[in-house]
Amino acid sequence: MLKSKRSEYAAAAILMAPFVVVYGVLFVYPTIKMVELSFTNAPLIGPGQWVGFDNYWRLATERQFPLAVWNTIYFVLLSALPSTLLALVVALGVNRLKGWVQSLVLAAFFLPYILPVSVVWRIWSWMFDKDFGIAQYLIAPLNGGQHLSIFRTIPLFMPMVALVTIWWLLGFNVLLFVAGLRNISKEIYEAAGLDGASRWAQFSRITWPLIWPVTVLVLTIQLILQFKIFDQVYLFTQGGYRVDTTMVMVQYIFRQAFQLNKGGLAAAASVFLFLLIIVMSVLQYQLLRGRGQR
Amino acid sequence: MTAAVADALAPPTARRLSRLRHLDLIGLVVTLATVALAIAWAFPLYWGLVTTFKHEYEIVKPGIQLWPADFTFENYVHVLLQTKIGLWYINSLITSGAVTGIVMLMAASAGYAISQLNFPGRTLFWWMIMASFMVPIPALIVNHFILMGQFGWVNTLAGVIAPQLIAPVTVIIYKQFFDSVPKDFREAAVMDGANEFQLLFRIYLPMNWGITTALAIITFIGAWNLFLWPFLAVSSEDKMNITVGITQVHDAFGVSYGRDLAVAMLAALPVALVYLIFQRRVTQAIMLSAGIKG
Numbered sequence: 018m019l020k021s022k023r024s025e026y027a028a029a030a031i032l033m034a035p036f037v038v039v040y041g042v043l044f045v046y047p048t049i050k051m052v053e054l055s056f057t058n059a060p061l062i063g064p065g066q067w068v069g070f071d072n073y074w075r076l077a078t079e080r081q082f083p084l085a086v087w088n089t090i091y092f093v094l095l096s097a098l099p100s101t102l103l104a105l106v107v108a109l110g111v112n113r114l115k116g117w118v119q120s121l122v123l124a125a126f127f128l129p130y131i132l133p134v135s136v137v138w139r140i141w142s143w144m145f146d147k148d149f150g151i152a153q154y155l156i157a158p159l160n161g162g163q164h165l166s167i168f169r170t171i172p173l174f175m176p177m178v179a180l181v182t183i184w185w186l187l188g189f190n191v192l193l194f195v196a197g198l199r200n201i202s203k204e205i206y207e208a209a210g211l212d213g214a215s216r217w218a219q220f221s222r223i224t225w226p227l228i229w230p231v232t233v234l235v236l237t238i239q240l241i242l243q244f245k246i247f248d249q250v251y252l253f254t255q256g257g258y259r260v261d262t263t264m265v266m267v268q269y270i271f272r273q274a275f276q277l278n279k280g281g282l283a284a285a286a287s288v289f290l291f292l293l294i295i296v297m298s299v300l301q302y303q304l305l306r307g308r309g310q311r
Numbered sequence: 312m313t314a315a316v317a318d319a320l321a322p323p324t325a326r327r328l329s330r331l332r333h334l335d336l337i338g339l340v341v342t343l344a345t346v347a348l349a350i351a352w353a354f355p356l357y358w359g360l361v362t363t364f365k366h367e368y369e370i371v372k373p374g375i376q377l378w379p380a381d382f383t384f385e386n387y388v389h390v391l392l393q394t395k396i397g398l399w400y401i402n403s404l405i406t407s408g409a410v411t412g413i414v415m416l417m418a419a420s421a422g423y424a425i426s427q428l429n430f431p432g433r434t435l436f437w438w439m440i441m442a443s444f445m446v447p448i449p450a451l452i453v454n455h456f457i458l459m460g461q462f463g464w465v466n467t468l469a470g471v472i473a474p475q476l477i478a479p480v481t482v483i484i485y486k487q488f489f490d491s492v493p494k495d496f497r498e499a500a501v502m503d504g505a506n507e508f509q510l511l512f513r514i515y516l517p518m519n520w521g522i523t524t525a526l527a528i529i530t531f532i533g534a535w536n537l538f539l540w541p542f543l544a545v546s547s548e549d550k551m552n553i554t555v556g557i558t559q560v561h562d563a564f565g566v567s568y569g570r571d572l573a574v575a576m577l578a579a580l581p582v583a584l585v586y587l588i589f590q591r592r593v594t595q596a597i598m599l600s601a602g603i604k605g
Contacts (some may be wrong), residue, residue, distance in 0.1 A: 028508070032421065033430075046458070061456070076603075109341070112340065127586075128356060129356060129580050135538060136554075137558070151375060184352065190433065245447050255558070264337070270450075271543075287452075290449070291447060291451075292451045
């Protein structure tokens with residue numbers, strides 16, 4: 018009995034070892050180092066001096082970081098909520114279809130989701146291209162017959178990046194909603210339909226309450242994901258000017274650490290992002306549990 | 312639920328709606344709108360693809376040409392011969408393949424140990440893993456870069472791979488699947504003198520082969536599509552992944568829409584193929600990761 022217990026420990030140690038090493042070296046250690054670095058004035062590589070909360074104070078009082086936080090929130094508002102609602106509408110439509118038509122329609126919505134972000138960027142740069150983009154046929158009439166460089170027009174930048182992001186990621190949300198809708202028993206609708214419940218009554222009294230947990234799930238996944246936005250914003254500003262005006266949080270970290278060599282300040286901004294996402298994740302967990310997700 | 316159904320059966324709406332159901336105009340409109348939106352959704356991808364088969368003079372010609380007048384592969388031939396796309400492909404294959412292999416092995420072992428073995432610290436590990444899946448990896452970029460610098464892994468493929476190995480979600484899913492394997496299998500195999508490693512690789516993994524392929528596929532797609540970290544970790548063109556490489560070619564050619572898009576389509580090809588072949592597995596894995604059993 019004792020021997021088998023010891024061999025069980027040994028087996029567990031061997032099986033857990035790779036995970037524990039990776040987890041410790043690449044996750045726990047960098048996290049601790051990040052907090053430590055945020056209290057120093059160190060460059061990206063090399064030693065620095067302890068400066069207390071100076072970096073955090075600077076983040077709060079300078080112009081750029083609050084702007085980056087605001088830009089991120091603005092982007093999240095433009096992308097997360099619309100893509101959740103649109104996905105629900107699309108899923109309700111897709112759910113009515115049958116057979117190969119349904120598979121084809123679902124694939125049309127889902128295919129963009131599996132593309133690398135840089136491919137998405139290339140496709141939409143071409144769609145919106147100032148000189149030859151096909152979207153200019155729609156844009157020019159709205160712009161007094163003139164072609165418009167969409168991603169260099171500051172007020173349009175975030176909404177258009179959000180639009181591209183919705184195009185890119187909508188399929189994921191649609192998939193979750195379709196699965197959620199399929200889980201609602203047909204018999205409930207049959208019973209309601211038999212007694213002549215209106216379409217609206219069926220939606221508001223049956224579908225909506227039952228799909229609500231999926232809605233919360235999708236919305237919170239999108240919120241948490243979009244707060245980490247970097248790729249699209251970076252790519253669409255590439256080669257452009259006035260990067261500062263449209264900068265988002267991760268881009269700020271990137272700029273401070275890798276372009277201005279301010280490791281300490283970048284780490285402080287990272288800690289802020291880190292805590293923000295964790296708070297939101299805990300909130301998500303509470304929301305999902307509170308609503309009693311199945 | 313019965314209350315909701317009873318509410319929905321209010322008589323006045325019944326007569327009005329029974330007439331509508333015969334016509335079902337709304338239903339038809341919803342279906343048509345869904346199909347129309349699906350076509351709009353697929354269009355940018357189609358438009359990007361069809362552009363790659365046109366000659367450059369045709370691409371910049373005014374008007375909308377939905378099919379190339381003179382179908383050509385010259386853009387593909389040019390990028391295959393004139394860019395480092397072959398090298399980027401190999402780099403992407405190596406890094407995504409290595410990430411997938413290591414993550415799967417590590418997660419299966421850890422998931423098995425936590426699910427099936429008793430050892431001190433088991434609960435603690437489980438809670439740490441559960442807590443860490445909410446951690447924002449982009450917040451760790453600064454310290455991952457510093458760490459890779461200390462390892463001497465900056466600008467190497469190992470440096471691209473390492474930080475991608477944190478995969479708590481995979482461990483969680485494995486643990487849940489291993490939990491549901493009936494104990495009888497285990498007891499019978501132990502009677503025959505099987506050790507823990509044989510149990511894992513001969514019984515538990517083969518019994519969960521479906522979920523293993525599903526998880527491997529989305530891990531691979533995720534690693535192939537990742538942009539931020541490979542973009543930071545590598546600076547020389549020879550070490551780039553394809554998703555990063557294609558954002559660099561623009562400068563090398565000057566403006567050539569056909570070639571830019573051809574490189575992008577080649578970058579998307581493997582993930583698009585994997586998705587089209589393993590559609591069901593991909594959707595299953597995505598729903599599992601999102602917390603809904605599919």
